[in-house]
């Protein structure tokens with residue numbers, strides 16, 4: 026035990042958002058022995074601050090909290106071509122953060138060994154075999170590990186070379202039935218008038234209620250009003266809805282890093298382990314991380330259970346990582362509009378294949394097929410630019 030008398034826990038989770046709470050859930054269900062777990066978050070986690078969507082062709086851990094799901098997706102190209110795809114056996118599922126926080130906290134609070142504290146984390150330190158976390162409410166020690174989901178991931182907000190997925194969304198209720206809740210609109214590129222990759226994303230959950238998000242995959246952030254104006258124009262252009270025709274129920278916004286870290290991968294011998302966005306769990310080319318985080322954390326807990334401590338916490342196959350780097354470079358260079366890449370992918374391949382590809386579940390042969398379905402020149406140029414320092418295969 027530590028020699029000082031700071032409050033001591035087996036595990037400390039610095040950050041009790043999506044990744045922190047998910048990890049607590051899996052630790053609680055596992056056979057890993059612990060005397061106590063402390064979850065630290067500066068915010069009271071009970072708000073609808075996020076909408077999490079994921080696609081899957083299986084039952085997933087938090088499906089019971091899914092608010093709505095779709096097995097059809099619209100894809101709208103810049104040139105006005107619209108396709109509605111069935112994605113069966115996949116479905117696209119939506120979870121509201123407030124329902125998820127309530128569900129998971131109810132589970133965790135049944136175990137008196139799991140404690141929550143609402144305070145700000147100020148920093149971390151090591152003391153012999155133990156790790157400490159400094160907070161506004163004092164210092165705490167972890168005898169096993171600290172899981173950190175609060176540290177910033179290397180992505181500079183004002184650096185145009187650092188891609189971000191940035192968006193503002195509003196959920197509206199129309200005065201009359203107008204939406205089709207059977208199909209979501211994954212990409213509407215009809216609004217992509219700039220060289221940046223931008224689109225509208227629409228999730229209708231009833232014939233009157235839908236979430237509209239104006240999203241960019243780009244390095245340069247915009248003023249909030251810009252996204253809102255774009256959504257208003259879209260509501261009018263695509264649905265004929267003027268401002269008097271609907272009520273804004275909710276608003277959400279996000280800036281998700283679309284960069285890749287060159288840091289050495291962490292393994293489970295590490296005392297302070299970064300998870301979630303901080304740990305690079307976001308798929309850099311899409312900004313999705315909900316399902317990836319669940320898969321990575323389940324694996325992490327299994328590895329802790331069986332004491333496989335030398336495995337990387339966040340492993341990605343080198344070829345997949347290389348493809349992501351090349352695609353990100355294409356988006357940065359803007360020699361081709363980002364929408365053209367997605368349009369080629371969706372027009373020339375089955376959506377199920379693309380969904381598996383985006384989840385890194387395709388074989389190398391399938392990857393090569395997909396690579397040849399997009400305009401090749403900008404990809405070759407991007408690959409050359411990335412150069413030999415980022416080869417897809419580890420150099421011996």
Ligand SMILES: Cc1cc2nc3c(=O)[nH]c(=O)nc-3n(C[C@H](O)[C@H](O)[C@H](O)COP(=O)(O)OP(=O)(O)OC[C@H]3O[C@@H](n4cnc5c(N)ncnc54)[C@H](O)[C@@H]3O)c2cc1C
Pocket residue numbers: 039040041042043044045065066067068070074075076077078079144145146147174175277278279280281300301302303312313314315316
């Ligand atoms: C609006 C929005 C919508 C998204 N939609 C999707 C989606 O549809 N599908 C998908 O796959 N991904 C989505 N994402 C991306 C990703 O899934 C989320 O960002 C997810 O919440 C990341 O989990 P996390 O635990 O890393 O971060 P968070 O859930 O943000 O958790 C981090 C926690 O740390 C706390 N914290 C931060 N600093 C401190 C500090 N100093 N002290 C104490 N606590 C601190 C915060 O309060 C927060 O609770 C979305 C992101 C946003 C922002």
